[in-house]
Amino acid sequence: MNILDGKHVSEKIKLEIADQAAAFLHDAGRKPHLVAILVGNDGGSETYVASKMKNCEKVGFQSSLYRFDTTVSENELLDKVREINADPGVDGLIVQLPLPKHIDPEKVTEAIDPKKDVDGFHPINLGRMVRNLPCYLPATPYGILLMLQAYNIDTAGKHCVVVGRSNIVGMPMSILMARNANPGNCTVTLTHSKTRDLKEQVLQADVIVAAIGKKNFITADMVKPGAVVIDVGINREVSDQTKSGYKLYGDVDFENVAPKSSYITPVPGGVGLMTIVGLLKNTLASARKEIYG
Numbered sequence: 001m002n003i004l005d006g007k008h009v010s011e012k013i014k015l016e017i018a019d020q021a022a023a024f025l026h027d028a029g030r031k032p033h034l035v036a037i038l039v040g041n042d043g044g045s046e047t048y049v050a051s052k053m054k055n056c057e058k059v060g061f062q063s064s065l066y067r068f069d070t071t072v073s074e075n076e077l078l079d080k081v082r083e084i085n086a087d088p089g090v091d092g093l094i095v096q097l098p099l100p101k102h103i104d105p106e107k108v109t110e111a112i113d114p115k116k117d118v119d120g121f122h123p124i125n126l127g128r129m130v131r132n133l134p135c136y137l138p139a140t141p142y143g144i145l146l147m148l149q150a151y152n153i154d155t156a157g158k159h160c161v162v163v164g165r166s167n168i169v170g171m172p173m174s175i176l177m178a179r180n181a182n183p184g185n186c187t188v189t190l191t192h193s194k195t196r197d198l199k200e201q202v203l204q205a206d207v208i209v210a211a212i213g214k215k216n217f218i219t220a221d222m223v224k225p226g227a228v229v230i231d232v233g234i235n236r237e238v239s240d241q242t243k244s245g246y247k248l249y250g251d252v253d254f255e256n257v258a259p260k261s262s263y264i265t266p267v268p269g270g271v272g273l274m275t276i277v278g279l280l281k282n283t284l285a286s287a288r289k290e291i292y293g
């Protein structure tokens, strides 16, 4: 069993990004600039956005955070998105999800200029991804691809079983793993809450991507010996054992699955850290006009 070390890989890639950000500053006279919009004060969202901002500073990006109260109207939020779209000094814009119920996340996502959509959530970027055209890949799937690449894991011809069909992880991940690309070239099964005999499906997998959102959902009896296990879960539980007051659990029963796997991502210290790298790489690509010119 080998640990896919998100800490190590993300730090290494961040050094490369920092070099490229410094070169961009030298050439363009400004830093790559990421803007985040955060609505309300969901505990998870607070931590992730804070981490994104902190990592921007670390690699020499400018970052700005716009906060809104939960009571903000959809129109007010859309106005802010349009204002940032029009600002030539901004390269990337993300609106942290989830949003309060009275705001349609689809409307907000589609209001973001696809050229600044460094989350890769806009239907234009999604469509371009499906067609294997240059685009911003969604940060978490992108981070997973970078992790597989970092460890030279060859996925061609393998059977990949994705568990969970969310717009931000499971669905795009299933498309990326099936594409004619490396990593990719897998035979993909996308499973979800209505899948029958889920255990039998997952047992077929050479590569498992677990993105369900339930602690310890993937147990050792579901895993073929030698499988590559990618755990996207970030389930928080209150704990007085940690400084932060909470403990993170993945979707995989790590303790029992790890000995059966060939490679496995830990939580924390795995996919979450790579997600941030995906976002930083998209923001740099936007500043350098690599995707849309």
Ligand SMILES: Nc1nc(=O)c2c([nH]1)NC[C@@H]1CN(c3ccc(C(=O)N[C@@H](CCC(=O)O)C(=O)O)cc3)C=[N+]21
Pocket (backbone or CB within 6 Å): 047, 048, 051, 094, 095, 096, 097, 098, 119, 139, 140, 234, 248, 267, 268, 269, 270, 271, 272, 273, 275, 276
């Ligand atoms: N518009 C939007 N874009 C996102 O990219 C987005 C989002 N909304 N909503 C929620 C998910 C979740 N997400 C994570 C980012 C970093 C960690 C991360 O850094 N995790 C650390 C630990 C963090 C901790 O200690 O809480 C780790 O796994 O080691 C996790 C999860 C981005 N998301």
